[in-house]
Amino acid sequence: MPVYRSFDQEALDRQYNVRAGIPDHLEVFSRWARTGEAFRRASTFREDVAYGSDVKQTYDLFPAQGHGRPTLVFIHGGYWQSLDKSDFSALAGLYQANDINFAVVNYRLAPDVRMGDIVEDNRRAVLHLYRNSVNLGIDRNAIYVCGSSAGGHLTAALAGTDWASYDAPSDLIKGACAISGLYDLEPIRLCYLNKAVRLDEDEVIAFSPIRHLPKVPLSYILSVGGDESDEFHRLQAQFQTILNDHGLDVRIVRQRDGHHFDAVDRVGEAGSDLSSAILAMIDAR
Template sequence: MTGEIDLESPDFESQYNNRARVPDHPAVMQRWRETAQAARAAHPPIQIAYGEGEREEMDLFDAGPGAPVAIFLHGGYWQALDKDWFSGLAPPLLAHGVSLIVPSYDLAPAVRLGHILRQVRETVETVRARTGVRPVVFGHSGGGHMAACMLSEGRASAAVAISGIFDLRPLVQTSLNTALDLDEGEAAALSPVFWPIPNGSTPGGTILDCVVGGEESPEFLRQSRMMTDHWAANGVEARCEVLPGLNHFTVLDPLFAADSRVVTRIAALARATA
């Protein structure tokens, strides 16, 4: 596998602590909140339970009967945020005739990362049961990690992993691990770069896009290129796109524009599965 790292040498805290790296992140996140509130007012979502827990619920922004579906998995290092922050992603996809589902899930330290992955599986399987097809899954940061996991397991037909983390071992040495409580063995076991690579000839397709901001840390750039190169070398249709001038938070900006290349790509992938 390409992209091997020396786990003893880099300053992983500065590389992975994105809130510290981007001092104006609160202003960007406030825009997420404001666009989400506007979207929920204009397009009230249908709330669907995928389990019995308080946070085991997803919002469906419905583009109409038979519309293709995409699932967005939010970030927050599996320890922050929920579905209500990201409703603003719905209008651009609705403009393409694509329904959007955004789930919440439990957060660390109340639960472990493996538990969160099980909840994401339940979300995807609930959507598959409703639609009869493997959906497109896209996600940001920790959500990019989980989108790749769903693709590796064959539950999704395509994944768009935005600023994803595919090798979790570097996080063990950072303050982010206070809530996650991962040791190196568990971190490796939960890293999709070490998981089985899906068969690129699977009916319905298997496509991985890794998208990352050009202003992100060298580690985030390395992670996306490593994952893309590894899967592409093993027969999966995989590509990496670096978006110039965008950091770990502003990398979501294109998802709020219906005519952006990222939204157009997600919509096309969703239509291909319908």
Template sequence: MPADHRAAIDNLPELATWLEGQYDLRGRHPEREPLYAEYAARSARFRDSSSWSCLRYAAPERCTIDWFPPPGGSGAVPLLVFLHGGFWRAGDKRVFSFLAEPFVAEGVAVALIGYELAPAVSVTRIAEQVAEAVAWLVKEAGRLGFDPSRITLSGHSAGGHLSALLSAAPPAGFGVPRFHGVMPISGIFRLAPMLLTSINHAARITPEEAVALSPALKAEFHGRRYHVLAGAGETEEFVSQTREFGAMMEVACPGSTTALVPGRHHFDIFQDLADPASPVFREALSLVSQAA
């Protein structure tokens, strides 16, 4: 065994301790619980006051799409697809209905995709399910009234990972030539670090999956333009992954951008994304709405 490999193995306990701190976000941010309770309440109020529906794309209970069309929309409108986070082992799309409100007000349809969770299913299966959901949406585009050539994929944390991963899959499998935009938020683009954390007790990512499912290791991407963002107050690991993947996309897909949002961390970045006056929202809306 080469000496540098032996040194790396000897340092694994120290590395694992450091990575645990980088990804123990609930421990780092005790304010997450009241924040997410506020998000859930805002989402419930928005669902009560809007026209939306729950659409089923596959048989498992969680495999549904919360569909929010723009009021009075006519013709084919842009579509924003959002995938919730939770390290593939937790989370609920219903907490994030409130994110749809400012977008539908601007004439954008929003689809929040649900999927099964680890350890009941593998992360590979989760990736397959969200791909099935997007393909189902494309097939139903005429009935739902959106333009399949103007789909923007987005998601937060594990959902950011999934949105980036979807954009690296051959687009013919979705029935589109490419995606209009891709906006991973606080995403995970290299999965190998997960293998050394307690997150993997439930996620159960194998070394083979860590390679196959890492967007940063893909050779081709099929988004017209990427906007890769995270809070500037994220951990070093999330900031570095965002910067690395954003730099990759700026080269692979000219016109792509990377942003670290000042004063925001992993859980409160949604405050800006749902604020119509925020530069974060305006950039997201520009990505979603601009002409193809």
């Protein structure tokens, strides 16, 4: 029996309530918004590129120095119900400095839409980048995906997508970095988060990455903040084992400390173990 099934409701909710465990989380969100706004003011980039008709179905593309360079797609977290791509604009700076395009995706949020819509939005965003690569000036054969928390779940969902069913190459995604991801959605269905996300048992099966593994080999990085709850560490260990058993080599970036949001910051910090691993993944293709 999975460990989480032994928790009472209060204990299970506490494992996934990351904001309650970070007293200054509102200050973190405010800092992300400020730094993102300042970075956008100082940057030339493609803003709100539409991949669908909804106002949320857009991404920002911060270009590399050169033409036809790789692209890192970043998917924000917020438990599928909050935050915005603009909060994470500043992460682009490190990748632009390394001649890598950086795309930050927005997608529709719960409770307005269901999990299938959210996953499909992110697939459509990546497909839009691929199919419009010439106009966007990117290398469509070098698309990588990274995300944290709900974004880590969505990153893993994209890595496990059958892209051939979308009339795209099976290896559309060349590499994935999932941080503090929710790879099994059953605990989400059982905890307080489901009031907004509204998962049912069929959706858990359809959209849990542990049930939908990559169809072709790709580079994979997993990481979790050292100070995060036991459930986040368990989810990563479980997913790593499943990926390894599936024949994939997975690089684990161990973080000796850091809460749920520190891990996001490290994506954009030059010299951090996490950003160094992501840059190495892209450069080693």
